[in-house]
Amino acid sequence: MKQKVLILLMLWCTAMSAVAQDRLSQLYVLGGELSNSAATSVEDIDEVMPRMAQLGLNTVLVPAYWELIEPEEGTFDFTLVDRVIDRARENRLQVVLLWFGAWKNSMSCYAPAWFKTNVKRFPRAVTRQGKPLEIASCFSDEVLQADCRAFTRLMEHLAAKDKAIGTVSMLQIENEIGMLEDARDHSPLAEKAWSQTVPDKLLKALGKKQRGTWAQVLGAGDEADEVFMAWHYALYVEQLAQVARRVYDMPLFVNAAMNSRGRKPGEYPSAGPLAHLAKVWKTAAPSVDLLAPDIYDTGFKQWAAQYDMADNRLFIPESRCCENSGVRALYVFGEHRALGFSPFAIDQAPASETHHVSQAYQLLRQLRPVLRSSKHPSWGLLFDQQDRERIISDGDLQLICRHNFTLPWDPRATDGTTWPEGGATIVRLAPMEYLIAGNGVVVEFKTKTEYEQEQRRQLGEDGFVLADGSQQASEAQEKTETPRKTFRGKRCGIVSVDQVSIDEQGQLHYIRRDNGDQDHQGRHARIGVGEYKILHVRLYQY
Numbered sequence: 001m002k003q004k005v006l007i008l009l010m011l012w013c014t015a016m017s018a019v020a021q022d023r024l025s026q027l028y029v030l031g032g033e034l035s036n037s038a039a040t041s042v043e044d045i046d047e048v049m050p051r052m053a054q055l056g057l058n059t060v061l062v063p064a065y066w067e068l069i070e071p072e073e074g075t076f077d078f079t080l081v082d083r084v085i086d087r088a089r090e091n092r093l094q095v096v097l098l099w100f101g102a103w104k105n106s107m108s109c110y111a112p113a114w115f116k117t118n119v120k121r122f123p124r125a126v127t128r129q130g131k132p133l134e135i136a137s138c139f140s141d142e143v144l145q146a147d148c149r150a151f152t153r154l155m156e157h158l159a160a161k162d163k164a165i166g167t168v169s170m171l172q173i174e175n176e177i178g179m180l181e182d183a184r185d186h187s188p189l190a191e192k193a194w195s196q197t198v199p200d201k202l203l204k205a206l207g208k209k210q211r212g213t214w215a216q217v218l219g220a221g222d223e224a225d226e227v228f229m230a231w232h233y234a235l236y237v238e239q240l241a242q243v244a245r246r247v248y249d250m251p252l253f254v255n256a257a258m259n260s261r262g263r264k265p266g267e268y269p270s271a272g273p274l275a276h277l278a279k280v281w282k283t284a285a286p287s288v289d290l291l292a293p294d295i296y297d298t299g300f301k302q303w304a305a306q307y308d309m310a311d312n313r314l315f316i317p318e319s320r321c322c323e324n325s326g327v328r329a330l331y332v333f334g335e336h337r338a339l340g341f342s343p344f345a346i347d348q349a350p351a352s353e354t355h356h357v358s359q360a361y362q363l364l365r366q367l368r369p370v371l372r373s374s375k376h377p378s379w380g381l382l383f384d385q386q387d388r389e390r391i392i393s394d395g396d397l398q399l400i401c402r403h404n405f406t407l408p409w410d411p412r413a414t415d416g417t418t419w420p421e422g423g424a425t426i427v428r429l430a431p432m433e434y435l436i437a438g439n440g441v442v443v444e445f446k447t448k449t450e451y452e453q454e455q456r457r458q459l460g461e462d463g464f465v466l467a468d469g470s471q472q473a474s475e476a477q478e479k480t481e482t483p484r485k486t487f488r489g490k491r492c493g494i495v496s497v498d499q500v501s502i503d504e505q506g507q508l509h510y511i512r513r514d515n516g517d518q519d520h521q522g523r524h525a526r527i528g529v530g531e532y533k534i535l536h537v538r539l540y541q542y
Helices: 002-026 042-054 079-090 141-162 188-194 200-206 214-218 222-247 275-284 300-306 325-336 351-371 448-454 469-480
Strands: 029-033 059-065 094-104 124-126 132-136 168-175 252-257 290-295 315-319 340-343 378-383 389-394 397-403 422-430 433-439 441-447 492-502 508-514 525-527 533-541
Touching: 029 094, 029 315, 029 351, 042 079, 059 079, 059 168, 059 340, 079 094, 079 141, 094 132, 094 141, 094 222, 141 168, 141 222, 168 222, 188 222, 200 275, 214 222, 222 252, 222 275, 252 315, 275 290, 290 300, 300 325, 315 325, 325 340, 325 351, 325 378, 325 422, 325 433, 351 422, 351 433, 351 492, 351 533, 378 389, 378 397, 397 422, 397 448, 422 441, 433 441, 433 525, 441 448, 441 492, 441 533, 525 533
Parallel strands: 029 059, 029 340, 059 094, 094 168, 168 252, 252 290, 290 315, 315 340
Antiparallel strands: 124 132, 378 422, 389 397, 397 441, 422 433, 433 533, 441 525, 492 508, 492 533
């Protein structure tokens, strides 16, 4: 009987997980995350939600604050959560709730006062020097149970308030979990756990056969400490994720602050759901659907690529809000078929930055029916002053893609101006037919044989022969020799470049034709810096 109950419970959990996965597959998040204090009063919520709709977002990421939901232990107030949901519905927005529970950016700053002040009952993490931190210890059952009770009440309230409508589309558990000042917790509870045997399922995930304590298996040092903490943070999160699965199943994710700039564990929020710890987190917290990166540092493309895994669809819940946010969104949807993108503190950003988000989202809304189809391959472009070219091989074609400022015609290309990033989504609709949706890019189309042969002859970025002495001398010598027919194969030409819009059914609607000076007499398709357009390009070979 007991075994039958266990089997039924496992089947029920599997079915619930399938519900979340189905909802996850439907999401297309053109998001923006509010600043941390933007939803701490009904007046703030009433003011900010209409503005977010006007910016062209379809989803707003909003904190749910433990300290305001449970100001006294056992007394709950969901006024702010309800206000967020109600105002989102009025403005036709979806909501991603962010549970600011035991940890936010490593610290326990959003825990209620009754939790913070009772350090005996709710112990803190401690450095190896014995310094207590404003970080609740994940090894404390009291910490877990208090957090879990509040989270359970939140999920029960959401189920009653929103399950029939589904305004809340995803939920983030905690925020940027991780250790600071030290790579691991050295409190008595943590030291006890450190002396225990490493679980077999983690050994299997890490490909290790030796059994033993954490020190015996992983050795000493920051890397071992980080794996140890990642395992226990993930086990903690799994307890909350199981609550969500049981009470109100929806897509769940955890977010990570990046381990950038050469910092060591403890110098960044270490042990969070970072890409190099993905096996640890996926093993310890199987009920969490996504590990998500918060990208603020340079190297945007490299950070994004790390989180596009076979078992982890890319979702960027936080990215620096700036004038490059729009093209970065276009890049991740085209290159990674991202679930979503969200600039942080978009409610506080100036119009010079939010304008680019609005323009890019307007294009991405139109691209949705095309990108949802697996029969249309896509690519993403993202260029700056140093990383200015990408060659895409697509069957017999080479797409030579560059930043638009590689063309010499715009004075900003050569006057010392720092180039804004250029980017786009490219979608192949059919053989010899493409969409380019973006800003600040130029794309040439060549057959492979044409491209290989043209590499032998140096041409300028505008397609003209370079005024270089050695090149001219070589060509003069060629002219004195007997002409030889050396070109092989076919070339690729442009039939047309049209500016278009796309309706909800994926049908293209003609706006105007780009020809002559606009496509450089049939040499390329281009979208100028500061212009957000969708181009429909048709090609032929001759």
